[in-house]
Amino acid sequence: EDQVTQSPEALRLQEGESSSLNCSYTVSGLRGLFWYRQDPGKGPEFLFTLYSAGEEKEKERLKATLTKKESFLHITAPKPEDSATYLCAVRSEDSNYQLIWGAGTKLIIKP
């Protein structure tokens, strides 16, 4: 069964303190791994799509990487406005158009 596990559940960092969020997946034939950001009271907002092991994408202070079993979302010198819940989702050969979602990592950046 396709599964997505995110860790940690919550992460508190000081402003400027870099760290990484993890998304581990077990799927039969990955057809895309997606990172979304969700602010309180809002819907998830798309950040990145990764398709192949070794692929990397960057956007401002965020960089997403992908291996055959997991993805990392690296946050460099975060600011308070980076505080949000970060969600990971995967599509697989078996899931067709469905996304299988992780429970998210709640990131809090203290000024």
Place this chain on the structure above:
Amino acid sequence: DTAVSQTPKYLVTQMGNDKSIKCEQNLGHDTMYWYKQDSKKFLKIMFSYNNKELIINETVPNRFSPKSPDKAHLNLHINSLELGDSAVYFCASSRRTAERGLASGANVLTFGAGSRLTVL
């Protein structure tokens, strides 16, 4: 301009009532979805429509009935509401594709702000 808008944002109702949530997108997407986000933040797909045709119908009680009058609208009607139906319901839309390599943005979901349903 709001890309995906859903109404109402909050809905508080009694058990046994029937309620509807409406969703509209102005992105020109051909696929729309309803997701349920529970208290543990897991997003679970409920339904998906492509050009008004139902393409995903997950194991959802038949008290939930989606309706797509056109490809820009997807409404969700819930009969005989139960306590366990309390959750945040998200509408989303995308350009449907089965293949990697299409234009940037393909298969990316754009979500509405959510409708928080509380059943008392």
